[in-house]
Amino acid sequence: MAYDPRRPNSGTSTPQPTPPPPPPPPAPAAAETTEMATALEEAKPADEAGTTDSYKLKFCTVCASNNNRSMEAHLQLSGAPTAYPVISFGTGSLVRLPGPSITQPNVYSFNTTSYNQMYEELNSKDERLYRGNGILNMLDRNRHLKWGPERFQDWVPGMPRVDHLSKGDKGAIGTEGGVVDVIITCEERCWDAVVDDLMNKGSALNHPVHVFNVDIKDNHEEALTGGKAILDLANRLNEAAVAEHRVHGSAGWENGTGPARQSFDEKVPEILADWQEKYPHLPALWTLAWL
Numbered sequence: 001m002a003y004d005p006r007r008p009n010s011g012t013s014t015p016q017p018t019p020p021p022p023p024p025p026p027a028p029a030a031a032e033t034t035e036m037a038t039a040l041e042e043a044k045p046a047d048e049a050g051t052t053d054s055y056k057l058k059f060c061t062v063c064a065s066n067n068n069r070s071m072e073a074h075l076q077l078s079g080a081p082t083a084y085p086v087i088s089f090g091t092g093s094l095v096r097l098p099g100p101s102i103t104q105p106n107v108y109s110f111n112t113t114s115y116n117q118m119y120e121e122l123n124s125k126d127e128r129l130y131r132g133n134g135i136l137n138m139l140d141r142n143r144h145l146k147w148g149p150e151r152f153q154d155w156v157p158g159m160p161r162v163d164h165l166s167k168g169d170k171g172a173i174g175t176e177g178g179v180v181d182v183i184i185t186c187e188e189r190c191w192d193a194v195v196d197d198l199m200n201k202g203s204a205l206n207h208p209v210h211v212f213n214v215d216i217k218d219n220h221e222e223a224l225t226g227g228k229a230i231l232d233l234a235n236r237l238n239e240a241a242v243a244e245h246r247v248h249g250s251a252g253w254e255n256g257t258g259p260a261r262q263s264f265d266e267k268v269p270e271i272l273a274d275w276q277e278k279y280p281h282l283p284a285l286w287t288l289a290w291l
Contacts, residue, residue: 057086057237057269058182059105059180059181061073061086061186062267063186063187063190065095067139068218070088071142071226073088075141075170076228076230085169085171085175089155090149100126106122110244113149114143115148132287144172146168157178157179157180158291161178163179180209181241181290182212187216191212198289199289207291208255208291209290212233215283226282232278233272240268244263246259265288268288
C-alpha cells in the first residue's frame with residue numbers, strides 16, 4: 001500500500017528503494033571452462049556433436065598430369081554445396097600439355113612449377129593458339145584451385161599438408177593430416193600406377209583407402225562430364241559413411257577395425273554397381289588398398 005501524506009497517523013513510512021541484485025557468481029577458471037565445454041559436447045546427441053551428418057570422406061583425384069581430368073574432379077568436389085576435403089595428383093614422370101604439334105608438347109616439372117607460371121608462359125608464347133585449344137582456360141581454372149601440379153609417387157601419406165592451406169588450395173581444409181579415404185583415378189594406367197605405388201609404400205599408416213578408376217577421355221568436354229559423375233559417386237559414398245557413423249559411431253574408423261568402417265567397406269561394391277548403371281559410358285574399377 002502506497003504512503004498517503006493526508007494520513008499522518010497511518011503508520012506507513014516512505015518505502016525504501018529496491019535493493020540491487022546480488023553480484024553474479026565469479027567466472028569459472030579456464031580449466032573449469034574447458035571441462036564444462038567437454039561435458040556439454042559429450043552430452044550432445046551424435047548429430048549435434050558433429051560425428052554423423054557433418055562427417056565427410058576425404059578424397060584424392062588423379063590423372064596423368066594433374067591438369068585436366070583430376071583438376072575438374074577437384075573443382076567439382078571442392079566446390080560442391082557440401083564441399084569435400086580433396087587433394088589431387090598426376091602419375092606421369094613430367095607434366096605434358098599440348099603444344100604447336102604432337103611432337104612439340106609443353107613439358108614441365110611436378111611440384112616445382114605453378115599453374116600460374118604455365119599460364120603466363122603459354123599466354124606469352126601464343127595466346128591465340130592456347131586460348132583456342134582451351135589450355136589457357138584450363139590453367140586459369142587450375143591456378144584458382146591450387147598452387148601447382150603434384151606427382152602421386154612423391155606423396156608421403158601422413159605427411160602434414162598445412163602449407164597447402166596457406167597457398168589457398170581449395171578443398172585443403174580437412175586434408176591437413178595428409179590422409180584420404182578414397183582415391184579416384186581417371187585412366188586405367190593411372191589406376192595401375194596408384195595401386196602399385198601404394199603397395200610399394202608399404203601401408204605405414206595401416207589406413208584403408210578405396211581406390212576407384214573412372215575412365216574419362218582426356219578432353220575438356222569429357223573431363224566436365226566425368227567430374228560431375230565423380231561428384232555423384234562421392235556423394236553416394238559419403239551418404240553411406242554418414243549412415244554407418246550414425247548407427248555404429250566412429251570407433252576404429254581410421255584403422256578399418258570398427259563396425260562402422262567394416263560395414264561401409266562391405267557396401268562399397270554395391271554402391272559402385274548402382275552408380276555404374278547410371279553411367280555405363282564411364283567404365284569403372286575398384287579395389288581396397290592401404291596407406
